[in-house]
Amino acid sequence: MxxxxxxxxxxxxxxxxxxxxxxxxxxxxxxxxxxxxxxxxxxxxxxxxxxxxxxxxxxxxxxxxxxxxxxxxAADAVAVIGVHVAVPRTTVALLDLRGRIIAQRRDPHDGRDPASVLPALAGRIAALRRRHGGRRRILGLGVATGGWVDTANGTVVEHPFLGWRDVPVGAALAEATGLPVRVDSNSRALLSAEQLFGAVAGRARESAVHLFAGNVVDVAFAAGGVVHQGPRSAAGAVAHLPVEGCAELCPCGRVGCLQAAVSERALVRRARAAGLIDRPEINDLVDVAATGHPEAIALLRERARLVGRAAALLLDLFDPDVLVVAEAGANRLPASLATLRAEVAAGSSAGVDVLATVHPSSFPGNVLAVAGGAVALHQVYAASPALS
Ligand SMILES: [Zn+2]
Structure with a gap:
């Protein structure tokens, strides 16, 4: 031992x-x-x-x-597998020790029942290993998902959009793949990825807040290099943080909750209603905005403004060295990022230097694959016996 x-x-x-x-x-x-x-x-x-x-x-x-x-x-001798379970699809990726993606696949769900999602995932993991694993030794499997994840037990306690409650994801995938499996929340996973490989990794290891805005909105924070888990693994639930100027009805019955206001589902619904996109894909909307389409830009800037308000509040709460925001618009469009930073500057009473403190995700376009991989790589780099 x-x-x-x-x-x-x-x-x-x-x-x-x-x-x-x-x-x-x-x-x-x-x-x-x-x-x-x-x-x-x-x-x-x-x-x-x-x-x-x-x-x-x-x-x-x-x-x-x-x-x-x-x-x-030994970046080409070993690898980890990262899995991300999102509302519309799963992502399965092979990553090296530097967190670089060797290969990844994205597949829509056939159904959202864990009884169909988990066996389908096991099949995709096996296929990815066969096709791209080569002679690499696989150190472990990491699973990231939104909602409430209990890392100690490897369970998804609650994921309202998927309709999952107390799903033993870790045990199921360990049995199906024979690999050591670790499960963590999307937001904690992305924060640990920022600490390991991110653009401002050095400062993120001091103290950091990560705000993720996808279909699910969640937060993670770290101090002294350690991502906070909490006794119930429940920290970072900001879905129902009230934000001003939002008329969207939240499933909780109230109006003005952050997640209802900025979730990708709500945004792509508005974009489709306005005839901006054909598919319910946030990246399609960002593509349209990138061509300079004013309505698409306006929709994304409005979202950046609301996310920026939440970010300002988080800055005042935690006073972190860095605050990383993973939001599709701010990650790719300079105008969205500028709007978000301006909103933070206006909303925070801490007088922070937003350019130095507020950063977009270091993994634009690959946040989901990196999130899953980081859950496995955390185990390799953390102060605990490495997976073997
Ligand atoms: Zn709510």
Missing amino acids: ETRRSADSAAAVLRAVLDHGPIARSSIARVTRLSAATVTGVAASLMERGLIREAPEAAGPPGIGRPHVPLDL
């Missing part, structure tokens, strides 16, 4: 290689403040597990007495 301290050291060394690799053992010792002997021992064990290797130009007998030979992630 690995001790807690050696697991912490292994995580620190692995993250140093992620951040700086290829990097010499002597430099790892400097950035992690571990002793040279500890780094040598930990590196040998990480090499044995196939997670890191000596950089190819330094090929030769590995090990002791070669402190300056650079180490790098």
Whole structure:
């Protein structure tokens, strides 16, 4: 059994290689403040597990007495599988240790019943491994989904739009795939992806808030590098945060709830009614707006304004180093991002520097695949025994 301290050291060394690799053992010792002997021992064990290797130009007998030979992630020898379950479809992806997507597939649901979704997912996972896995060893499977997810038990406690309650997703997929499975909420997953691989990862490891606006709207926060789970895994439910200037009726019976106002479903319904798009796809609306269509731009800016109001409130609540917003419009359209930042500046009483603090997602176009992958990669990089 690995001790807690050696697991912490292994995580620190692995993250140093992620951040700086290829990097010499002597430099790892400097950035992690571990002793040279500890780094040598930990590196040998990480090499044995196939997670890191000596950089190819330094090929030769590995090990002791070669402190300056650079180490790098074994990015093409191992992979994780990321799964995202959304309201209209599932995403299944293969990612390397740097969180880069090797391959992904998106499939609409045949039905939303877990009894049909989970076996279909298992089939798609197997197909993706066969087609794109090659000789890579799969370290684990991560599942992200909106709504209320209990990570400790691997269950989706409640996902109102899918109609799921107490669904043991982790156990079902572990049995079907034979892989270690971890399940987490979409928002916590994306925050941990920002901390590992994001554009402002260094500051996101200090303290960060992640606001996701898709069909589901949810929030995650982290302090001291740790994403908050909470005793019930329930933090971050902001669906019914009241926002001004919204006439949409929420399923909870009230008017003016954030999720009802900005959910993709509501937005694409409005866009279809206005004849802007043919399919209920948010990305189609963003495409139309990107061509300069004023009505499409206006719809997305209105959404950015409402999301910006919620973001202002979150900034005042948490005072984070960074606030990352994953919203389809702000992630791709400079005008939407500017509107969102302006709304934060106007709505926050903390007087924050919005350009330095408010950032769009680092994974535009791939947030769902990255979310699932990050749930599995979190386990690899966290201070716990790596999946093997
Ligand atoms: Zn509501």
